[in-house]
Amino acid sequence: MPQTNKDIKAYHKAYREANKEKIAAYHKAYREANKDKFSVRNKAYYEANKEKVAVRYKAYYEANKEKVAASQKAYREANKEKVAASQKAYCEANKEKKSSRGARYRALKHKQIPIHLRDCSHEKQRLVQIYKLRNILSEATGVQHHVDHMWPLSDGGPHWSGNLQVIPAKDNLSKNASVCEATKSILIKSLYTFESERSI
Numbered sequence: 001m002p003q004t005n006k007d008i009k010a011y012h013k014a015y016r017e018a019n020k021e022k023i024a025a026y027h028k029a030y031r032e033a034n035k036d037k038f039s040v041r042n043k044a045y046y047e048a049n050k051e052k053v054a055v056r057y058k059a060y061y062e063a064n065k066e067k068v069a070a071s072q073k074a075y076r077e078a079n080k081e082k083v084a085a086s087q088k089a090y091c092e093a094n095k096e097k098k099s100s101r102g103a104r105y106r107a108l109k110h111k112q113i114p115i116h117l118r119d120c121s122h123e124k125q126r127l128v129q130i131y132k133l134r135n136i137l138s139e140a141t142g143v144q145h146h147v148d149h150m151w152p153l154s155d156g157g158p159h160w161s162g163n164l165q166v167i168p169a170k171d172n173l174s175k176n177a178s179v180c181e182a183t184k185s186i187l188i189k190s191l192y193t194f195e196s197e198r199s200i
Contacts, residue, residue: 095131095135096128096129096131096132096134096135097128097131099131099134099147100124100127100128100130100131103127103131103147103159104124104127104159112153112156112157112158112159113158113159113160114158114160114191117160123160123161126161127161127164130147130161130164130166131147133166134146134147134166137166143168143169144168144169145166145167145168145169146166146167146168146169146172146173147164147165147166148164148165148166148167148171148172148175149163149164150163150164150165150179150183150187151163151179151183151184151187152175152177152178152179154177155177155178155179157179157184157187158187158191160191162187162190162191163187163191
């Protein structure tokens with residue numbers, strides 16, 4: 001048997017090298033038998049280290065984009081029904097986020113999100129809350145509501161929380177895709193004021 005710390009370390013290293021599969025099987029079995037324990041511990045660690053974890057994941061992704069993409073594709077192919085069910089459940093539980101992302105995507109295509117708001121977390125949250133209000137009003141009244149751009153995107157209006165209103169769907173569908181000059185002027189002034197206040 002080894003006598004010194006150096007000998008002990010060498011002994012353990014040699015043992016691990018000679019029993020890789022056995023050790024891996026043991027750890028896998030232990031994790032399977034203690035899923036709840038690991039889940040709680042991992043969740044607690046994540047909550048306490050969100051920024052650290054995000055940085056680590058981003059760095060790993062940047063260094064392994066192709067590997068990650070291949071792994072995700074293989075998982076989706078092998079778990080089509082599970083992935084579809086998960087996506088459906090997420091969409092049902094996060095309707096306002098899905099709607100907000102869809103509107104943001106359309107606005108980005110038309111380059112109509114003000115530059116100073118494209119990476120603003122507060123603005124993103126305001127947009128989500130507006131779509132949440134739409135869902136609440138629709139459910140509470142039994143009348144379908146839409147989130148409407150007062151100054152329509154098709155007429156050059158900005159995709160910005162200050163340009164949004166929640167109105168009944170029938171009113172939104174009956175609107176034309178234009179806005180009066182007075183309303184447009186107020187919105188431009190409000191957006192400029194909003195931008196100035198953010199820079200202070």
